[in-house]
Amino acid sequence: MALTLSAMQGILLMLLVLVAACALLAERVKVPYPIVLLVAGLGLSFVPHVPRVPLKPEIVFLVFLPPLLYHSAWLTSWREFQRNMVSIVMLAVGLVTFTVVGIALFSDHVIAALDWKSGLVLGAVVATTDAIAATAIGKRIGLPKGVMDLLEGESLLNDATGLLALEFGVLIVVQGQTPTVGMAVGRFLWLIVGGVGVGLVLGALVVWLERFIDDAPVEIVISLVTPYAAYLIGERIGASGVLSVVACGLLVSRKGSQLYSPAARMQLSAVWQSLDFVLNGLVFCLIGLQLPYVLSGMVRGYSWVTLVKYGLGFSAVLIVLRLLWMYPAAWVAYAIRTRWLKQQHAQPSVKGTFVVGWTGMRGVVTLAAAIGLPYQLADGRPFEQRDLIVFLAFCVILVTLVGQGLTLPMLIRALGMAGVDTEVAEEKKLARGTALEAAVAWLNEERAKAEMASWPIFDNMLKTYESRLKVLCKAEPGESGTQTAKVQELVRGAARQQRHALLRLRAEGRVGDEAMRAVERELDLMETRLDTANS
Structure with missing residues (x-):
């Protein structure tokens, strides 16, 4: 039965309240909020009289995903993305292919209701990791930066391989056709070249347009x-809409x-952080x-x-295949x-490789792909294995998101991989120091050109920047670090x-809201700079 407009509005309000409440609960219990929300959704589905909310594949791919x-x-860091290509x-091509073939063989020999053809469809549905899940879960459980860079890159690119495998799997099972090698290679290349091309062209257009705004x-x-334009255009020309969005996002971010x-x-x-959290x-x-369902x-x-x-059993096999x-x-x-590209790269560690292998989480894209499978074959017969494929895909999502998501923090601590990324900290220090040195050099140049009467202004500015540079250079563990923390505590x-004084002035009617908000924003910016310096 179709939901009425008022029912849809009520459901949306309920879900938004649930998102906010679960996020607060997750913060309290120190569990990634996506896991808490998934479990809350499962619990809510058993509550009597709660309307069923179908997850339409087109809603996922057209509304949420872009x-x-x-x-x-x-x-995503373009430098790390390029280094890890x-x-x-x-992972995005080799692992997806290995998973599809492995699941097809497993299904044919172990699951009585599935043959290798329907197993091929099942493998294509669950082969790709989810970009949404990797980002939402990984960053909140403290995965090392190197692991996160690799996982994000994998989940952003493996869609083309997964879509191709799913397209051919459906073609074999539903249409009864067998694609040729030339057809497979041509289709794969078009998904990549067409998708990336659309994204780069649209990104260049946005960059050009922004110069006038x-x-x-x-x-x-x-x-x-x-992102919606990139996705729709990419899909319209038969290429990968996801790759269009990714390419466009990387280009515009680089020029941002x-x-x-x-x-x-x-x-x-602020807008994108809020939107990302809500979606x-x-x-x-x-x-x-x-x-x-x-x-x-x-x-x-x-x-x-x-x-x-x-x-x-199926979830365990999928995890083992990845490992x-x-x-x-x-x-x-x-x-x-190291040998062909002449990159400076550390040897892969057993611990780091295991963590990457243990972090192949599946999410909404897997479920949407399963739900989007046709109910009937080309000859009118029902696609009998469809319901089992949907069920197994749902099990994989639960096991990888909840099971692996909850065990990852313990795994990272047990392997001794938790802690501050010293390389990133050093790069931040280098960036801040170089930027301050450039500011000091420019101020000295301008002071030399200026009239003597304005020198005190430059001197005050130089003292400010030089003192920041001095604090940065001394920001090492020990006494200077304690002094820096004390200064920040005093500033806060x-x-x-x-702020208390501003509130008192407003309560007494001596200043209005506009004046108060202007000064309050200045204080917010000052404290934000402190937070940034500590990050």
Whole structure:
């Protein structure tokens, strides 16, 4: 039964409240909020009289996926993405192919209801890791930066391989056709070349257009429209819409520092962080709410014992396949990067490789791909294996998101991989020091050109920048670090007293809200700079 407009509004309000409440709970219990939301959605699906909320594949791919992928690509480091390209390709292409073939063979020999053809479809559905899940879970459990760079790159690119495998799997099972090698290679190349080409062209257009715009609200609207445009155009020409979004996001992000004013960048960051949080929350909650739909087609043909065995066994096989691929792939990638590409790269460690292998989380894209499978074959016969494929895909999502997601923090601590990334900390220190040195050099040049009467102004500015540089250079563990922390504590305390004074002035009617907000924003910026310096 179709939901009425008022029912849809009520459901949306309920989900938004649930997202906010679960995020607060997750912060309290120190669990990544996507896991809490998934479990909450599962629990909510059992509550009587709660309306069922179907997860339409077109909603996932047209509404949720483009902005989430765009934001993920925006935050991706192009330098690390480029450095890790060989390793990423080994996962995004090699691992996906290995998984599809492995699942097809497993299904044909172990799962009675599936043959190798339907197993091929199942393998294509679950082969690709989820960019949304990797970003949302990984960053919140403290994965090492090197692991996160690799996982993000893999999940951003493996869509092309997964889509191709799913397309051919459906062609074999539903249409009864067998694609040729030439057809497979041509289709794969078009997915990549067409998708990346659309993204780069649209990104270049956005970069050119932004040079004529200096209005933050307009720039925010353009940034929100861009991922949808990239995805729709990419899909319209038969290429990968996901790769279009990723390529566009990487290009525009690379040029972002030259395009946007500081005020626009702050507003854009706030808008996208909020949007990313809300959409991620809704996605993981909706996954949990799909349980009634998943089970509705399953209980008629299978016992619960059989379903549990199939679900857990299949999830275990998928995890093992990934781990089996990781070690030889890591060494092959290392050999290519060091011998052929002449890159300086550390040998793959057993611990780091295992963590990457253990972090192959699946999410909403896997479920949407399964739900989007046709109900009938080309000759009109029902696609009997469809319900089982949907169920197994749902089990994989639960096991990888909840099981692996909850065990990852313990695994990282047990392997001794937790802690501050010293390389990133050193790079931040270098960046801040170089920027301050450039400012001091420029001020000295301008002071030499200026009239003597204005020298005190330059001297005051130079003292400010030189003192910051001095603090930065001394920011080592020990006494100087303690002094820096004390200064920051005093600054925060002074800002807190200033806010109290502002509130008192407003309560007495001596200043209005506009004046208060202007001064309050200055205090917010000052404290934000302290937070940035500590990050």
